[in-house]
Amino acid sequence: MPYLHAMDLPETFAQSFEPGLLAEIEAKAVNLSVKEGDTVLDIGQTIRVVPLLVSGTLKISRLDDTGKELLLYYVNANESCAMTFTCCMQQYPSEIKATAETDAEYIAVPISLMDQWISKYPTWKSFVMRTIRNRFNELLKAIDQLAFQKLDERLARYLKEKSKATGSALINLSHEEIAAEMASSREVISRLLKKLENDKKLLLYRHQLKIIGDL
DNA sequence: ACATTAAGTGATT
DNA sequence: AATCACTTAATGT
Numbered sequence: 224m225p226y227l228h229a230m231d232l233p234e235t236f237a238q239s240f241e242p243g244l245l246a247e248i249e250a251k252a253v254n255l256s257v258k259e260g261d262t263v264l265d266i267g268q269t270i271r272v273v274p275l276l277v278s279g280t281l282k283i284s285r286l287d288d289t290g291k292e293l294l295l296y297y298v299n300a301n302e303s304c305a306m307t308f309t310c311c312m313q314q315y316p317s318e319i320k321a322t323a324e325t326d327a328e329y330i331a332v333p334i335s336l337m338d339q340w341i342s343k344y345p346t347w348k349s350f351v352m353r354t355i356r357n358r359f360n361e362l363l364k365a366i367d368q369l370a371f372q373k374l375d376e377r378l379a380r381y382l383k384e385k386s387k388a389t390g391s392a393l394i395n396l397s398h399e400e401i402a403a404e405m406a407s408s409r410e411v412i413s414r415l416l417k418k419l420e421n422d423k424k425l426l427l428y429r430h431q432l433k434i435i436g437d438l
Numbered sequence: 439a440c441a442t443t444a445a446g447t448g449a450t451t
Numbered sequence: 452a453a454t455c456a457c458t459t460a461a462t463g464t
Contacts, residue, residue: 397443398444409445410453413446414446417446429461430462
């Protein structure tokens, strides 16, 4: 369960918001913190607050038709959730679920203030617009990756990024895990990996693989 | 040695 | 490219 602690507005918010707005945040918002794995907002719940994330990461997901969790995006420190601003501003129940990916702190602003703040504070308005625009751009990127890149190209990119991230040519993931992250199926990934192995780009082992050539 | 789980494969849509 | 049904190989107990 979230617990209260002292208001502590981070620099980045303090810089981008005007004094009047900051004062109102201090007065009307509360500072909450959650532990890794906590559910911040569940599907079907009504949105009551807009979170301004101070630290940590929130994972925003929805459930697909079979009840599996589908990742939508992450909210990082100094950001807020675009979905909150759009679908949830008019008291609709949430279509999404927010869980704490890591321990996180956020400032909870009651949504009842949103309308007035948008017209009263230009900096708030631009903050809202910016977070929506950023998310929208991300969606566009995701869409053209899906539309214009073939799966084998996506896989190659994915593997390169993984090895870059870990600083190693060895990647400790099963085909199944890779498939899940790429929203594909295990068999398809296995076949593509096999092809890359035949082309001397990879070595395949159980639960790990090694990059030995240029992808 | 046996059960379990990951990976490989052909056929079907 | 996904899914199914099945085989084969690796790994844990």
